[in-house]
Amino acid sequence: MSNRRQHLSVLVAHPSADLYGSDRVLLETVEGLRRAGAQVVVTLPASGPLVPEIERRGATVVLSPTPVLRKSMLSVPGMLRLAVTSARGLRSSIGVIRTARPDVILANTITVPLWTLAGRLTGVPVVTHVHEAEANAPRVLRAALALPLLLSHGILTNSQFSAETLAAALPFLRGRSEILYNGVPGPTVAVAPRDGLHGGLRILYVGRLSHRKGVDVAIDALLELRSSGVEAKLGIVGAVFPGYEDYEAGLREQVAANGAESHVTFHGFQNGIWPFLAESDVVVVPSRIDEPFGNTAVEAVLASRPVIVSNTSGLREAAAGYRSAQFVEPGDVGELAAALARVSVGWQDYQADARVDSAEAVRRHSPEHYGRLMAGHLAQAAGKAL
Template sequence: MTAASRRRPSHTVLVAHPSAELYGSDRVMLESVSGLVDDGWRVVVAVPTDGPLIAELRRRGASVELCPSPVLRKSVLTPRGFVRFVRTALVSTVQGSSLLRRERPALVYVNTITVPLWPVLARLRGIPVLTHVHEGEASASAVMRRILALPLFLSRRIVVNSRFSTGVLTSSFRSLGERSEIVYNAVPGPGTRTDPRPRLDGPLRVTYIGRLSPRKGVDVAIGAVAQLRDRGVEADLHVVGSVFPGYEWYEKELTETVGRAGLNDSVRFHGFQPSVWDIVGSGDVVVVPSRVDEPFGNTAVEALLAARPVIASATSGLLEATAGYRTAVTVRPDDATALADALQGTIDGWDATAQAVTADADEAERRHSVSTYRRRIADIVRSAARR
């Protein structure tokens, strides 16, 4: 008899998540949920808003509860944002406590450190907490890093997605780093790989996937394409992703930049896409031009899984995610010229790159195996929930 079959069906894990979208940490959480469902747990996921994540959670066998939750974002530092944060916290305390009373979970799985109220509510009811850390804000002040890390002391177990993120925790509180366990993100690849073009006839096809925000450096990618054009090198940029609410000004700024540079025929905005594989497969190279620290580099790994070379900023978790791959190149952050040089280098070395991408894709599949990730998460949760 397996551990899953011995466990009473009423045993529940409640997963607290800060959004209902389908970006990096959202997709990793889906694999955590699948691992728990496969292990026999009843999984309830609490999200603050409606969104595309909900249908995918239900498809994987989880129940979903809409429950407001205060989320730590930069807007909290403004007077209006702080008032909104406090108001949401009061409502969340009532509804979150009610949800915990009703579900009586064996464990609360807090996905990211941006929802600090859930560990408090769980521990007040004597429920063990596991926190999965997806953040690594090394550029934040020491005081801010310590404030963000404080709720982790309420966690029985801490899972961290990279050595870099562990280092950030250790720099705040050494004991937290010592209690953390690294589990690299599960990153599913495409159902079928599309071979790269044997020859780069026509413009170089560049792809950006991710949030549209200043920290992600989308404008740097646009600047690099503009520089290539000035050098007489043809390149098209396909931008896949949307903005956080409140950052609409940045999207407008990007479109205005494209217009002023005369790149309307070379830069296309696709908005959010539930699946990116067709766009990645029709492209030649993926760029990850982040300006600031990234705890890991899911997009870089996705490019490699799709058998596409990747050019990423030489910073934080991106260095960790791209290490050891022949077709991964890193460049100075916030430097459009360095990115343009690397893109031109991709063209010049295309024959060797096209031959090496298959081996890199195979290695990425091994490192970020979905099945291995699911088993590890299930084992950790089972251990943390055992009283």
């Protein structure tokens, strides 16, 4: 019997080669599958920093320029462009499947629906891993994004909120998905919180720079906190999505207009976040609109840092039950500033609680446990034993 037949063979289709939330979850998926003995091929539409990380984990990367569904495509001109690129991409996808000969395809996010169709056409079962939850988008848009899931053999969501959002968009999907909370690795070397806040409170934001993520809210909260007499600084780790450079320019103008250049540092995109968490005291996740989950919040807790998140959607699930976590109304600068002030005043309690919370986060989000569950789901869809 050939090696291919002895081991589960998985083709993972992913929409980008960045290193943000769903990209990092992909790495945990690859690592879990490899630990289970599976052969893994990951297909990406273009190269990027994710590629060497995938290869380092023992998987093969294949570049296939298939379209990635974006909201901007849901217009008449956008749909025409999508139709043209889909026709070309479908041929490419089928070619990749026939070469890789996988037992199962994992479509990693709902933005790569062409792989679900390609799987159907080639007779390969497809499991879709949903990382999105556009609860505030128009229903027709949500339904359009969710429609390809009707072709999936299995659906995994990263939160209860994501599952409920899918069901609200397409009632046919109710009860068809299973929740698989993200596996989130902690820091290799744990750095305990500071005993005292000498030099002021060190605040950290990690993630995409976008209006929906509320980075400008974090800056305004810092300014309000400082105006109330609390010494504090803000570090911003992340970059804009290509085409949204104006937003970052606006953030820099916001800082300059308030004379806060010495209190706000833009670190840009960083492959490794743990050194920045180690240097921080508190992490903010000030998203304005719904998030399917909150990996950044979990990473903060794993690093033993208090976290302040918007009281919405999957962020509530990510930070629920942690004593050092606080919830604030999305977009409310005053509430975020007040929460930061509470951390500054009650630092001894917050840092002590954060140490305890870290152990619980390790238990909840063990990458090993996540990997075993993911491998089991895919093996079941393929009708194979690991």
